[in-house]
Amino acid sequence: MFKPLHQRLNLYLDGDESYIFVPAEPVGAKSLVVHRHSGDIVVDSSNGSLPFNAKRSGKTVYGILGLIQLSISEYLIVITGRELRGKLQGHAVYRAADFEILPLDPSVSVMNPPHPVEAHLLALVKSHLACSMLLFSYDCDVTRRMQAQYVAKQNDEGRAFWEVVDDRFFWNKYLQSRFIDIAESNPQNDLSPFILPVINGTFDVRSSAVNSHTVQIALISRRSRFRAGTRYFRRGVDKDGHVANFNETEQIVIIDPESAKETVFSFVQTRGSAPVFWAEVNTLRYKPDLQIMDLQDTVEAVRQHLKEQTILYGEAKLVNLVDQKGHEKPVKDAFERYVAEANVPQVKYQYFDFHNECKHMRWDRISLLIEDLKEDLIRDGYFHRIAGQPDPVKWQLGVVRTNCMDNLDRTNVAQAAIAKWTLNMQLKAAGMSPSVLSEDDFVDNHEQLSMNLRELWSDHADLISKAYAGTGALKTDFTRTGKRTRAGAFDDLLKSALRYLKNNFFDGARQDAYDLVTGTWQSHKGPSSAMFLITDNRPLIIRAVPYMLTFALFMILAGLTLPRTSDYSLSYYFLFWLTLFGLALGFTLIHGVDYVSWPRLLPPTDIIHYDGPGFRSAHKGKGFGMDVGKLKAGASAQWLKRRTDKQMEEIELGTKKRVD
Structure with a gap:
């Protein structure tokens, strides 16, 4: 102790x-x-x-x-x-x-x-x-x-x-x-x-009565402090092998707690961003520009990440849920290419085309992924300990590492399904006297247990999503009820709209807060060195257009709602203000990167300006054919400067510990 x-x-x-x-x-x-x-x-x-x-x-x-x-x-x-x-x-x-x-x-x-x-x-x-x-x-x-x-x-x-x-x-x-x-x-x-250690994550515990046994399920998720941040401002891997939005999730099951026959199970899964150098550059459009950077360090960064997974957890099963066509395809291709080049022993790759297999709200077809993983899940097992016995009955020898683009919605559905399948296996486990579930019995046959499991995973999904994307998770109607519904799809539409607003206009400050509290950026004494935090050096035209846009919209609404004072036609009135509104809106979209709420402590200038080998889906939001090399992420905002070597030295990543 x-x-x-x-x-x-x-x-x-x-x-x-x-x-x-x-x-x-x-x-x-x-x-x-x-x-x-x-x-x-x-x-x-x-x-x-x-x-x-x-x-x-x-x-x-x-x-x-x-x-x-x-x-x-x-x-x-x-x-x-x-x-x-x-x-x-x-x-x-x-x-x-x-x-x-x-x-x-x-x-x-x-x-x-x-x-x-x-x-x-x-x-x-x-x-x-x-x-x-x-x-x-x-x-x-x-x-x-x-x-x-x-x-x-x-x-x-x-x-x-x-x-x-x-x-x-x-x-x-x-x-x-x-x-x-x-x-x-x-x-x-x-x-x-x-000295009180604190984690950033989730924790909940629920109890159910099943076949004369008390079954207590606890779900705990731990978020890594390395490469921590928000949805669009922390993606991919860093040079030390740390990936964005890395979470270790442990499902703990205790049978007959605090009794002489107490039995404990633990099953761990992980999630994290695709471990390559990639990003999405916000431009105010719904889909940001996708940027993949083929750097010399990529293979080594991927290798470090995968080696850490195998050292800590044993065999790593990489489940990739990224789409194999459209906007996401380059991320899938880069992930597969670099995992193959890294060639780390004890790493297996499994692709599952989530959106194609589960289209038309057939999310029960996630069972196809379980079928593909079954052999590995049985072999890698889970941690199993019985009170009074000196040694564990079973060890978990490997981990399933799941990712989609954000490691949120699709990942939540997959992890919850894997956890439920494993719970069925645990409650039928040999070594328990007697087993909680017989061979022909299942978790879904016990309403209280099934409901508790669904709610645990749904609440867990919402909290992780709020921390990373700013809203609750999508697709939780399936996790909560086992069914995909039209009401759930409408709720997802509202959450997607809210994510768009937060990720484009509010997440810069949230990312700064992460970097400040975790020590990724450290303040120097003297406020003069950080005046860039409170000044806006964008050109006057850039700052003025949103006011023009707002005023034009106000005048259009006023023309529609205020009583007329004469009988003359309002055609020219509306033509003028609609034209001004359209010009201001067009200018805003063309210069979209100027209006995104970028982080100020560690701005992603190197990503926005990247012109090396790799893939870029588009160069939107950067103005009328201007030299990209002269642009800052806020157009010509002077606070968004390239990182200096001194700034890089200030980034504290800490020393990784191998815990088992």
Whole structure:
């Protein structure tokens, strides 16, 4: 068992001198002191005595998320509200529900920041905290799947929690870096009881009664902190083999929990962007321009990603659901080509033409994919442990890695179907006395169990989709009910429209928030170095056209709704304003890249300007035949500059840990 964490802290403010965190229990535990002027972080050795002027904060602190440096001050982020999401084998799992941001600089106010740049960066941090599903447990490692914890249990004994977690899913690793550095360099000043690892993901647990057994199903998804971001601004792979939107999803099944015959199953799947260098460049059109970059590093990046999968999980079965024709075909072709060139042992490729096989809302035909995977699923198995037995009955020897274009909607349907098939196999497993399901019985025959499974996977799909694309998942009517409906298709249409708006006009700031909180971009002291965040240097004509468009639309609506003051014809009136509206709209579309909400901290300039080998579906949204090399992603917006070598050095990707 790893060293215990403090679960509740009382915060005291010693004027402008320090923040003091006193553990509520155990009584007499050492306090943590953060000195505001020097930034020093120490474990107090004064036997619990507090400074005379120290005043207690009105809020209980349930954990310290970490420290972040912005342009003027460092800020301490603490969790002041938590929501119980459920219990896993008796261990509570919480969602961080409320936060407080404490400035170290006594002259800085979070409510009234001293500079617009500081206000902008603080707003990014607040928005990320408010919109993220941050999960934690004090006595259960939610960062690692059960099999990995079992393998490492002897090595974990007596170590600090932060030392044993899966580094990929330690979401606040960058925020905790100061605490970790101190804990590593000075064992006498051990901050480990205050270092709370948090994951960004999903967790839910449901119980069902099946044939005189209690069947508890928990679903937990862990999002990688590497290459994290939003739908169109994080795609593909990076040079270190990290892919966008990588999630490890673990379905845990506990039969008769907390009994002498408790039986535990764990089945893990992964998802992630197609591991090649590719992107989609927003142009305000519904379909962005598809860009695939054939770089010298591609084969090695693909090889690193696939090797990591096999080292961590065993044999990797790559299930590709990308369309084999139309807009998506180049991604499929590049994926297949580079996987073949990488030639990594223990990697098998499986293509499934989802849209063709399941057209006309026949999504039950996902069973064809299960049939193709059946042999591998049986061979690779799942983790199976029975209470009282010294060794597991079974190990999971491989993983199914699924992807579509976004790794959301089609991927959700496929993963849910695979998980359901595996659950049927688990509940009939040998070694259970007796088995929950007989050989001729199935999950679908038990309404409560079937409904719980569908809702778990549907809620999980919605949360992952909101984090990446900004809306709930598409196609969840099938996951929830087992049927594809016209109402579900209409709901998908509305979600698609909302995704378009968010991905084109709001996701730039969301991506900046990801890059700031995960440490992919790090702020320098002094707001002058980040003025590009709050200035708009686009040409006047670019900035003026949206106002012209809006005013023309207003005048057209006014002509339709306001009472007439004379009998003369309005033909010329409407002709003028419709012409102006059409010209403004056409100009906006022709210069579409100027109006997209691009990330400002790490803008994708290299992708927009890419002119090397590869594939580009079109060059839309870049104006009237202008030299692409002179364009910035905001046309001539000066804030969108190419990355410098110094900026690249600032990107912290951390050190990957092999956990089993």
